Amino acid sequence: MNVGLHHYLFVSFMLFSLGLLGVILRRNLLVIYMSLELMLNSANLALVSFSRFNNKLDGQVLVFFIITVAAAEVAVGLALIVALYRKRQSAHVEDLTSMKL
Amino acid sequence: MEQINNLVSGGAAEDVLFYVFAALTLLCAILVVANPFSRSPVTSAMFLVLTIISMSGLFLLLQAFFLAAVQILVYAGAVMVLFLFVIMLLDLKEEQRRKIKLFGLIAGLVSVGIVVSIFVKSLASIKPAAAGPTLEGETYALGKLLYTQYTLPFEIVSVLLLVAMVGVILLSKKKLE
């Protein structure tokens, strides 16, 4: 069998890096959020493959929890974006600089 | 189930499938982040759905059938619908082509590049268990584990979902008081 842990991990890392790139470069809050989901999924992929190649089911349990938490997180995050948009009329990170002193 | 199992564990076929799904995943992910044809969030969302679906294919290859199902149900089903709803609710225009700051681009690419290089470097040091994969798709075992050893986290997560629900309702009320 040629395809092993390394291959899956490589995919996972690439996915993570793409997500990171999205977070850093895209300006739309929603797209940034989607990129975050990508990063989260890459972690899921890594965990599942570890679980598979280490013969332990605990990794899958962890992924299960991650998916659950991610669902909750997406709901809250999106609600925050909506609330923010209502207040600022924008979902553009460059318009949201109130963290500057 | 048995048939699929036979099909995918056929060695060469399995490898081919992996490359297909992996390529699909990465391609779609690229299109989520940087689509040369459209900067609309809707396109990004749709490609994200595709990414997730192809990823669940990878899950299948890893014998995680239950998770593959959950992935599609929760992500492709629930989460992405939520995204699309919000996009439509906000009536977002296409992202304007603002001037991309050269410095930001370079900094972003460089930092991501460093991350990638560190990952790749660390890949070399990873050694899988010597025995090789023996675990077969054990949805039953997973459920058992979830309801015995991980009962408490499971319950806590359910509370978390409840809290998230309450929070979302509170946040999305018209007036924040």
Place this chain on the structure above:
Amino acid sequence: MKYEILPWLILFLPLLSVAVITLFTLRSKTVSSLISIGAVVAGFVMTLLFINANGFQFSGETSTNWLSIGGLQIDFGLKLDALSLMMLLVVTGVGGLIHIYSFGYMHEDRSMARFFAFMSLFTFSMLGIVLANNFLMMFIFWELVGVSSYLLIGFWFEKPSAGDAAKKAFITNRLGDFGFLFGILMVWGLLGSLSFSTLQSTLAANPALLGASATLAGLLIFCGAMGKSAQFPLHVWLPDAMEGPTPVSALIHAATMVAAGVYMLCRTLFLFNAESLHVISYIGGFTALLAALMAIQQNDIKRIIAYSTLSQLGYMVMTVGLNGPTPAMFHLTTHAFFKALLFLAAGSVIIGMHHKQDIWHMGNLRKKMPVTFLTFTIGTLALCGVPPFSGFYSKDAILAQTLAQKSYLLFCVGVFVAALTTFYTFRLFFVVFFGKEKSDHAKHAHESPLVMTLPLIALAVFSFAGGFIGITNNYGSQFTMDHETLSMAQQAMEPFKNLFPMLCGLGAVAVGFALAFSLYKNAATDPLPAKLGGLATAMKNKFYFDEFYEATFIRAHDFLAAVAEWIDRWILEGAIIGAIRGGTDLSGRALRLAQTGNLQTYAILFVLGVVLLLYFVLGK
């Protein structure tokens, strides 16, 4: 020693009365004053009892350990000998009379209770000086006397001049105390003890122990006396101290406190070597002369007497410096009588004049205030040294001492000062009691009540008879080895053994009186300024000492203070703190530039942080 408890009681009764008055009876004038008077009168009675039991020619100590730290032994001890017993009598006797007098004098004052508390505090402190058996204890009471004098001078604190005078007295005294404590430290460092008797025996056994610093130590100790006894150059506070109530002037600034310096010199005479005594005698002589000159042109009745006090103190210090403790203490005692008398009589005049003190507003008071006039006359005669009043004997003893020590310059000074004394005293006498009334107040003056005149009479008796009631016998037994006890008649004839100084003294009195009589018999204004010109102005302005000190000592300290404050404000606070503050501020501003508020900048920074972390954890 019989009745060992008595000296302790004498010392602590006044302190007890201070405590009782301040804690309980501050509301009641009468009770407070009676407590205070009672304490000092009881002290007088107990002193008599003690002397009766032990006799004057007696020497003893009673002490208890106050503090001992390694080599530093501080005792609280009482030294009882002829010197201290005589002083006890003076302090409690004259003090008692003045207390009684104050009961009348201060009757109108609403703070009378406070006054008597202060008076008791003063009595306590003064008794402490008299009884102290070691240097540190003497210094302690020395300071306490200083502070009670401060409180009493500033008794009418609402008058700005009283507050200023109190402050001046305190600081001037502090200057003297600085030298005093410096000297005490030096003596302790060299001889290893503070107790007078130990020091005396140590020095007697090995006179060279003080070594090269003997003169310096002596002069430093003398600094203390300089402050308390108001010797040049620290004499400036005493005339201003007349801002206090008159009984205070009588008690503190005539009879007792200012005498403390002389007393202390006599007590510690064994410490002084010839050089330091020489300096002391000249400082005393110079003070006597200076003060007498200043007194000539003063117009305030109390200030004139104050300058005469200064001058007489100069006499005493001079005599101590001439190695004559007996005449010095003799003069101190008689001076206590007649100067207290003069002050109290002046107080009576002031009350009669409704608190007018300028002598050129008085005149012809002899008819209106006969008792005051009579007693004042006795005081004046005693001060001038007219035989057979007490001052005659003591002044003669002083002049004889200068001759005996072959110090002819100081003898001339003494005679000249005697003439000046007579002159300014009679100037005062004529202007106040003779001539015409120079103001309405003088026309309506009245005699004082009995409670004030009785002490005057008692003091007048002693001022008259002080010369031959055995005072010299007692002091002599302390200071002279082969002292012979003289009978009263012998004492009365003592000056006539040595005719030259006596005749010089009497001649000086005659000259002084003649001048005063011719100038002031019926004068309505002072004729002297016209005759003396600039000199009179200088005399009137006390030879500009206050101005001189103001321009040097005070100005120097204020200047240094200003410099120090400038450094504090601009260098320590401004430059150093400012630099730290500015540096922190600047770096804060620089770091703030990184705070763009852009989410993605933070994301990049975050990633770089993670990268660093990963690099260290994995990458190496």
Place this chain on the structure above:
Amino acid sequence: MSILTYIAGWPLLAALLLVLVPRNYRVIIRAIAVLATLISAVLAVKMFAQFVPGANGFQFEQQIPWVESLGISYHVGVDGLNVGLILMGAIVAFAAALCSWEIQTREKEFYILLLVMTGGILGAFASLDVFFFYFLHELALVPTFIMIGVWGRGEKKNYATFQITLYLSIGALIALIGLIALYLKSGANTFDIPKIIEHAKANPLSVNAQNFIFPLLLFGFGILVSLWPFHSWAPLGYGVAPSPTAMLHAGVLKKFGLYGLIRIALPLLPQAAQSWAHVIAWLCVGNILYVGWVAMRQKDLNLLIGNSSVAHMGFIFLGIASLNLIGVTGAILIMVAHGFLAALTFALSGYIYKQTGTLQISELGGLCRKLPFIGTALLMAAMAGCGLPGFANFFGEATVFFGAWTTFPAVTVIALWGALVIGGIYMTRAIRNILHGPLPEKWASLADATNAWRKLPYALLLASLLLFGFVPKLLTEKINPDARKIVALATVENKTGVVIATRSSGRESAPNLLAENQRRLASVATK
């Protein structure tokens, strides 16, 4: 449980209790605070009375191991060095709690901070473990900043808070570095002070290590005590601090640095102490003379008192620098006496400020007529401040002079000048301008302290000053035996363990000393 644990514990417990009391129950809040400090004070008096002078080792000792791997334990105990300080601290804390009626806003928080401060400082003085010693001091120090920042008065409040925080934090930090270095270098692997000292007797620290650590401790603690030239925070801070805070800080907390020097630096770093003694002695001149001059120029009563309090610290340093029994005993005497005195003066100035709303000396005048009690107390405090006998300060200062005379005669003379003349000048000037003179019309309606509760804190502090002024033996006989031990350790000759005769403790051998002194004096005289 040791009585010391109760003395420091009650205020801390009361602070916790206060957290639970609703803020509008003002009377209860105040009553709890006053009661807790009163209990502490009564216990402290009891402890002081039961203390056996000269007993071997520590008394009322208690030790509970805490972090054994580092050698940290809760260890409290008293000997002659700290028994007076704890008594003074507890009484001052009680007086400060009584004086806190002037605080009208956010009373609950104020009392909580006050109690924390009290418990912290009393605990720090009782601690025989370096860790708790330092920790409890910090516990007391931090509330100071908050109290000055929140309840302070005047325009310069923020600047003063900024400065006091900056200075004291840096000082505490430097001292901490020194203490840690001491812990590491001593090799005893314990924070227990008696154990470290025992260990150091057999294995003294190398001279190099000492010369590194001693300056850290000296300047770290020195900044906490406003050693010149690190003093400018003190007058400013006290100038704006609410009076209870100023009382506790200037009176009690400030003594921590000095106590630390005597307790830790002298016995453990003797050679360094000997070589640094000259530096300390000359820095004292800065405190006494220079700050005395600065005090002369002050136009604000609190700044004047603050500067005079800084000047008094000079005498204590001089006593420590003299490194002999008399000087060190005198230093501890002044520490106790000045605690009472500083508390008294700040309490009084607080009263005057409350009545008049100003402390500008030029605005005041003639107050003795309207405020006889307060005025008299202020006068007595001023007199105690310029070293009048009868008050505890006198014996402290006199003893320090006697002690320092044998080692630093020139400095002693300068100190004498500062104490007697400069102190006299600024104190009498202040009295003249505040209490004497005519009363300005606008102060005609001032009210004196008539109520016994109002009078109590002032009377208590005055009584303490007078008591120790008349019977200094109460303190000295307790201090003496333990100061002797410290001095013996501090004057050990390099590694041989032999005590230097001339510096040991005054004059056990008079003839030697006489010759020595004559030589010194001759040199002074020629100068």
